[in-house]
Amino acid sequence: MHSIYAFVSGPLAWLAFIIFIGGCLYRLISLMVLVHRKEKFIYSYMSLKYSLRSIFRWSMPFATENMRRHPALTIVAFAFHICLILTPLFLLAHVTLVEESWNISWWTLPEGWAEMMSLIVILACGFFLMRRLVNPEVKYVTSASDYILLAIVAAPFITGILVYYQWFGYEILLILHILSGEIMLVAIPFTRLSHMLFAPLTRAYMGSEFGGVRHAKDW
Amino acid sequence: MAEAARKEEKKIIDEGLDVGVQNLTEERIEKVITRVLKGESGARLKAYIETCVHCGLCSEACHYYLSHDKDPQYSPVGKVKQTLWKMLKAKGKVSAEFIKDASEIASTQCNVCKRCAMYCPFGIDIAYMMLTVRRICHLLGVTPLYIQDTAHSHAVTMNQMWVKDDEWIDTLQWQEEEAQAEIPTLRIPLEKEGADIMYSVIGPEPKFQAQLLYQAAVIMDVAGVDWTMPATPGWDNSDMAMYTGDNEIMGRVKRAHFETAARLRVNRIVMGECGHAFRSVYDMGNRWLGWRMPPIPIVHAIDFYYELIKNKKITITEKFKEPVTLHDPCNVIRGGGLAEKARFVINAICEQLIEMHPNREHNYCCCAGGGVINCGPPYKMTRMDGNRIKAEQLFAAKSRGAKILIAPCHNCHSGLEDINHHYGLGYEVKFISDILYDVIEKPS
Helix, strand or coil: CCHHHHHHHHHHHHHHHHHHHHHHHHHHHHHHHHHHEEEEHHHHCHHHHHHHHHHHHCCCCCCCCHHHHHHHHHHHHHHHHHHHHHHHHCCCHHHHHHHHHHCCCCCCHHHHHHHHHHHHHHHHHHHHHHHHHHHHHHCCCCCCCHHHHHHHHHHHHHHHHHHHHCCHCCCCCCHHHHHHHHHHEEEEHHCCCHHHHHHHHHHHHHHHHHHHHHHHCCC | CCCHHHHHCCCCCCCCHHHHHHHHCCHHHHHHHHHHHHHHCHHHHHHHHHCCCCCCHHHCCCCCHCCCCCCCHCCCHHHHHHHHHHHHHHHCCHHHHHHHHHHHHHHHHHCCCCCCCCCCCCCCCHHHHHHHHHHHHHHHCCCHHHHHHHHHHHHHHHHCCCCCHHHHHHHHHHHHHHHHCCCCCCCEEECEEECCCCEEEECHHHHHHHHHHHHHHHHHHHHHHCCCCCCCCCCCCCCCHHCCCHHHHCCCCHHHHHHHHCCCCCEEEECCCCCHHHHHHHHHHHHHCCCCCCCCCCEEEEHHHHHHHCCCCCCCCCECCCCCEEEHHHHHHHHCCCCCHHHHHHHHHECCCCCCCCCCCCCCCCCCCCHHHHEEEEEHHHHCCHHHHHHHHHHHHHCCCCEEEECHHHHHHHHHHHHHHHCCCCEEEHHHHHHHHECCCCCC
């Protein structure tokens, strides 16, 4: 068990981070190359002002018509994304690991908060799952891959919270937790989780088109 | 179950599709799909497909979806699923029957109004994806017959309605004569090089709405505008090839239009109350030709009327009395930002504007634009059933007192006439120019 732990938390973790960062760079650069090769005109329409206008507007809860139409989803989606990104970055246990290895550390979340935020992510995943199962318009465009993605995102948080509670199987759960985190990292650049990379770009482009050419709001 | 029900109601006979698919082979389908999706398309399509998280939030943007009791097959992403996703997944290995369905979905169940682009959290342009499907279907020769005929007309005559060169001039002179009965000194100046403005219209105006040319001539005359109209092909600003995916013809038609204006050395092109033509000259056609923005400034009628009223070039004698409501056409409001100018004009010429809701960028589509009405009679019920929500929206405005429905776009105008009749709404549908012509001060 210990050697498995050493493997997933050592070489495999390195590999996951390398694939994650390398993959993200690869996806972004190859998209830019594609723009450059075939749709150069896109550059001429990009406007910093209108890109930021659009990104900012869509980063504010309830600032758009569609967000106001779906208040529950808006609250859940914002809470989910905020917790999803902040919790792993500022978790005491994670920062401690980094500190042990490289002697650098940063501010950490109080443990109670981190617990709450992990639960929010898990509950939000449950909410998204219910949407996929119940809402006809979501169900219609849902395939197996959407459930798998949801599971990939939920797994590190479910295992993480179980590790934190230390109810049972601490060692195995810890290994699963690390493994599921690595799977998620690797999945980001190569699945639709890549909306983490691309959504700001599509948003910026549509914002530029609406602001600079169409002289209309895109919300 | 929903899928079966939809198959039942599909009994549309369209030779463009039915005969078109008979000429297909699996190899040809695969080749064309690969050409478009791999060859012609680039980063946008890739990013749109891979960024979409299948959340379904675009659904409520679509009038087809809302009008079909929220049937998910009519949601924007639902239509992408039935077309592009399957083509991509099968790597182009799809059946002829699939292409037929894809053509019908992309050409007649989406008005490419881009309302859904405002509802997608990522700003994914689903209209662009539907136009990509139409492009594939065009290259495969599976396009609805009526709109294909219109595209042929563009290719042959450079106008939408098979108007012959002499008929065009004849119609202008006829309307000039008619208008001279009212204003004896009025001219429709043909081929006046160096005029300030070239006025351009869509093919249907000379074909069967010649009174609009008359009205425009009177407005121009009264305002003392230095204007001209070309006596050669290139006068038509409309463009159905843009909507069939025939980009090559779109380019030819737009080039003819811009070059005609350049030949006449005008400063600006002013166009009549048409939305899709505005999209063609301002957004799509110019880009195909490599112009970031139109090479010669384009002024839509709404903008032009705004300018005339604002600069006091025309005087309003007495405002139009009956309460009006305004339909915001997608291509000039969401596509051209003329929402407030339209309201300025309406308020200047009408006593009471009763807003319909939603309005401005969020207005519901007419369900005629995007080439759908041009797909002809086989799809009339597609438009009527597909836009019940519009009837409800119009009915609500009517119940608050609106009697006249102003639609400053040809496609919207015709489409709303149909909605008006089909649902028995009892509106009178007008262009802005119908009212403007009536209320401006004319030499007596």
